[in-house]
Every structure is written in structure tokens, then in C-alpha cells.
Amino acid sequence: MLILGLAAAGARAEQALQDLRIRLEGDRVVVSLGYSDPRAGEVLAALEDGLASEIQFQLRLVRRQRVPFAFLGDRLVSELRLVRTARYDRFQRQYRIQSPAEAETRHEDARGFLEAFFALGPLPLGELAAGEAGQYYVQSRVRLSPVKIVFPLKLITLFYPQASSPWLRGELPR
């Protein structure tokens, strides 16, 4: 049962879509990420039940390794990890999105909330060496937990980890 549940969560995570957009502002890499997940309904249902949902974005700026050293693997230049927690405020009848790195936002309607919850950026990810845009690429990954497990139930995640979407790779514009 547990394994089936885990496999199903993983499968749904793989069905999710990421829309990774990258642009260069001078030598700065600016990234925005749109995300759509078939579990959006689960998120709303969980919030209506008084539970919290969590989404974690992970963005990486990676530099390709030169040919003689390709066996060492590509080099991570910078990484951005952002976690958002969503709740439904039953007193004010608003969806609230909180994050340690962002200001809290409130949304009256579910659609607006989902758009805000699943969208990231644009955010600066890192800086490039001048004229070497072709040597870099960006990776993104999203982990959605329709129900953010609280302590002490967090123990469940030891045996029932939340599946992340596969890494999406995006090339920098030339």
C-alpha cells in the first residue's frame, strides 16, 4: 500500500509540467518558472480542510565542464532553493502564501492563488563570465507536497518521501 502510494505520487510528479524561462540581463541570468501539476485540486482540498501545502523550487546554474575534464561532471555555479507554504485563512477567507524569502501574499480566489503559488520569478540566479553564455545551462526542479506534513507526523516522510519532478534543463539564450 505504502509502495503503491509512493509510486503513484512519483508518477504524478512526473506528469507535472515546468515552464522554464531564462533571459540574460547583461551578465546576469534571470529565471522565471511556471509550474502546473495535476495535484492542484489536492492542494485546494487540503487547504479547505485546514491543512497546509508546500512547494519547493530548486534552480541551478551549471557550467559545462571542458572536454578533457568532462569525466568530473559539470560544475554547479549557483543554486536557488525556495520553499513556499500555503494556508487558507478561514477568518479572512483568503489564501495566504508564506515564504522565508518572500513577502506574504494573500489571494481571495483559488485561481489567483494557484497562479501565484506555482509561479516563480523572475529571479536573478547568478552571473556569467562575459561572453560565455554558451558554457552555461539552467536546471529546475519542483517538489509539491499537497499536504505539508507537520511534526511529529514528519516521520512519515522517512518512509513516504514526497516525490520531486525530474530535473528540467534549459539553455541560456545566445
Added chain:
Amino acid sequence: MRSIRQGTTATGLVVLLLIFVVLLALIVVFFQQILVGLAAADRQPNQVLYLVLVVFPLALLGVIVFQLVRLARERAARRPGARLKGRLLLFFGFVALLSAVPQALLSISFISSTLSFWLRAGIGESLTAGLDLSLAYYHGLVENLARFNSSPLVPVILQDLGRNPERLWKNVQTANSQVHFIQVFQDDGTELLFRGRREGRLREAPTAPGYLPKEDRSDVSLLRHAALQAVGGRTLTVVVGTALSEGFDQKAATLSSSLETFSQLDRYNRLFLAVLIAFYLLFSLPVFLLSIMVSFLLSDEIARPIVNLEEATRRVAEGDFSTRILTRPADEMSVLAGSFNRMVSELSRSRSKLLQAEKIAAWQEIAQRLAHEIKNPLTPIKLSAQRILRKYTGESVEFRAILEGSVAAIIREVDNLNDMLAHFRDFARLPVPRPEACRLREVADEAAAIYGNASVAIDTSRVGEHSMVTADRSQLKQLFANLFQNAIQAMSDGGRISVASAEVSQEGRRFCRVQVRDTGSGIAEDIRDMIFKPYFTTKKQGAGLGLTIVERIVFDHGGSIRFETQAGVGTTFIIDLPLGA
């Protein structure tokens, strides 16, 4: 001498202790990483820990399976102690289960009942009811503000806006006691009036009528409602508000959080229970497996002495009397091992004696029969030869000379044969010893007096003057005599014989050790195994019975004899004669 050593489980116990310490460290680290880490840092624990926690019990299980397979093979091969080890293992495993199963059942039952207690219907309903009450109170306040602010009473009250603001505020409080403050702006945003709790005052006019977002301050939360009112031809923005009771927000947040936890517990009840049980097993299983490994060690420790005893017994049964069991002095098995070793020593000695006695008896019988068979024809041969010589009356001088020579040779050889047969008889008729207390030095001196001569000196000064042995005096004297004679014959160019004695203890028994040392040529290596055999001699004269008789006397007295020899240096015979207890 072959020995079977009692092994030790100290190394095994140290290894197990180390594993136990590692397990404890893992538990502490894992606890920190998972329980504290998850709660505080909101992060996933180190994946390596998962691996270790899975691999560790698996490794222990692998070792146990390996030990079980080995034990099964030993049982199949009927190896000594295998069945006993198996039974002991079952016993210890059963004891471990006896303590582990109730503990596990108790823990799982406790976890289950605790969860059931927290998830019982009343608590969930209470939390929901509490939150609903809070919501009803909150929304009641909000709706009350809107209702009041939209009522036709407000424009009437606002008539006093320019004339008497204090009366206006008094009328508001009279009309609705839940309005804690009122603020009025004119259409250009200028504030015309504020009355009530100071924290409710807005710096700017609201942009649109309706509910304003709740304002949370450290000590109070403020609810506001804005409405447009036409008063005296002007459109005014009227804001009425209320301050939530102190701690309302915090209590509502606590209630929401509790309800969230409860909802999750309710939703993941079975999974959480399974995880808790798995979590419990994750730590208790390695401990149980360790106890099984300790069972293996203890089984080995208990079975080993018995296995060794069985092995030693088997070797002795196969004729290896040199087998001994070595034990630690403080070991309980040392008494049993000591008794076994003494028994094997006695058995070995008795067996040697028996073999020697049988050998000597066989040779005695041969000697007796030989003496009898040869002696009978010797007398008629000798008499016939003498008679032929006496009756011859011929005149041939030459023949007479030949006859006399031949007869003399026959008589001489017959006499030699008679002498030899006398030795045979003596050997065959060696009497049963009649032990008495003898002064060893006296007996040695008597024998030395017979054999001492100018070329060979016999020194008995190192024999204790008061050394006493219980032995047949005449046989003891013969023993010394034969050894002296043997030594003298080995020292054709003269030399020295020295006799010494000392008291020794061996395997709990006391012996008088007599050493007879000569300075002769030594015994050649190729004949060392044969010198005690009857009729073996390297001399032209002699029956080859001297050392055989010595060995016989020593064995008849319950002693032992051996020798050390070195070519060109000499030979030492070492005789151990038992002393009384």
C-alpha cells in the same frame, strides 16, 4: 604431547561491545537527525543514515544466517558439540524472545492506544467546534461592523460631526457597543473625525468601501469597515472598527495549528502507526539481533570445554595417550580437565607397564623353554666327549692331540652355553619384589664395592645420605650392579661413574630420581631403541639381559627409566622410583 586449548570469547565480546556502542551512537545521531532535525530545521535527514540503518541490521542478519548455516553443517557432519550448541542457541534465542516480544507488544500497543486516545472523536469535534466558535465570533464582529456602518442610523449620528463630536462618539457607543473606534474622511481624503481606541486610527483614507484587511499588531488585531455616507450634501468615508480581544489571534492560531495536526493524524492514522512501528523495529531489531549473536558466543563458550573433552576422549580412545586439555586456572572446567589429564597419565603409565610386563613375560617364557631345550642335550654331549677322551687307547700321538683339543673345545663351549643358560634362568625366574625401606646410598655403595676398580671410579657422594626408597633391596642392588657393569663395559679405557639422587614431583606424585652417569663412548643412535630389548648386546660375551633386567626391576617397582646419551661424552640413565605419599 598434544594439547587442546580452551579458547576464549573475549575478542568476540569486545567486537559485540563495539557493535553495541556503534548502535547506540547511531540511535543518538539518527534521533538528532530525524526527530530534532525534522522538527527544528524542517529538512530531510541524511540519506546515508537511511542506508546505514538498513545495512546495519542486514549485516547482523547476514552474520547470524552464516552462523546458522555453519551450525547446520556441523550438525549434519555430526561434529562434536554441534547438537549441544544448537540446543543452547535455541534456549538463549528463546530467552531473548521472551524479553523482546512482551516489550515489543507493549510498545506497539502503547503507541496504538495513545494514537487512538488522541484520535477519539471527542477531541476532533472539540477542536472543530472551538474553531467554529472563533470563526462565528470573528465573522459576527465583522458583519456587525458592516451592518452598523450601512445602517440609516449612521448619517443621523453624523449630524453632530461639526457641532458636537463628543456626543457623536457617545451616540455611536450607545448604538453599537462593539464599535471601538470611528474615523471619518471627507472626499479629498482629509480626516474630519477620529474617536475611540487610538491604535485604530488610519493614516490615510481607504481607497474603496467595504471590509478592510485585518490589521495585526503585536498586542491587538483590528477589524475595520468603510462605507460612503452622504451627510449635509457631502460624501464622507466612514470607517468603523473593533479591536479583537487580547490574545484572540494567538489562540485562534493555536487552535488552527492543533486542528491541522489533528487532521493530519486522522488522515495518516494507519500510515503513522505503521511508521512508528517500523521506527521502533528499526532500533529494536538490531538489538535483538545482537542478543542472538551474544547467544552464539555464549553457546560456544559453554559448549567448548565439553567439545574439547569429547575430542580428547576420542583421541585417547584411539590410543593417543599424549593428549592433554589445557584450561585457565580459574576456569570451573579446570578441575574436570585436571582430573581428565591425571586419568590419561595414569592410563598411559598402566598401559606402558602392562605392555612391558607382557613383553618381559613373553621373553621369560622363551628363555625358560630355550634353557630347558638346550640344557638337556648339553650334559650328554659333555659326558660323551669326556668318555671318548678317556677310552681312547690308540698310539697315534697326533690323533691323541687332535682328540684332546677337540674334546676340550666341546667341553668349553658346553660350559659357556651352561653359563648363558644360567642367565636365562635368572631372568626367567626374577622373583616378585619384596619392598622394604632402603637407604639408597648404602645399596649403591654395596654395588660399587663389587665393580669399582683402578681404571673406573664410582662416585656415590651425590646420593643423599638419608635418601630412602621402598624397594626390594637385592633387586635394587642388582639394578645398580647391572648399570655399573654396563657403564664399565662402555669405558674400556677407564673413566668415571657418578651416581646422584633427588626428590622430584610430577603430576602430583613424588619420585626419587636416581641418575647414573658414565663418561663412556655413549650409545650409537641406531641402537638406542633396542638397548632395553632382551638378548640385545654389542659385546662378544654376555646374554644381552643386563639392561632388560634393570628395566624390569624399575617397572616392577612402579617407576620409569630413560636415558640421555651423547657420543664421546657419555650416557646418563635416569630412574624415577615412586616415593610413598
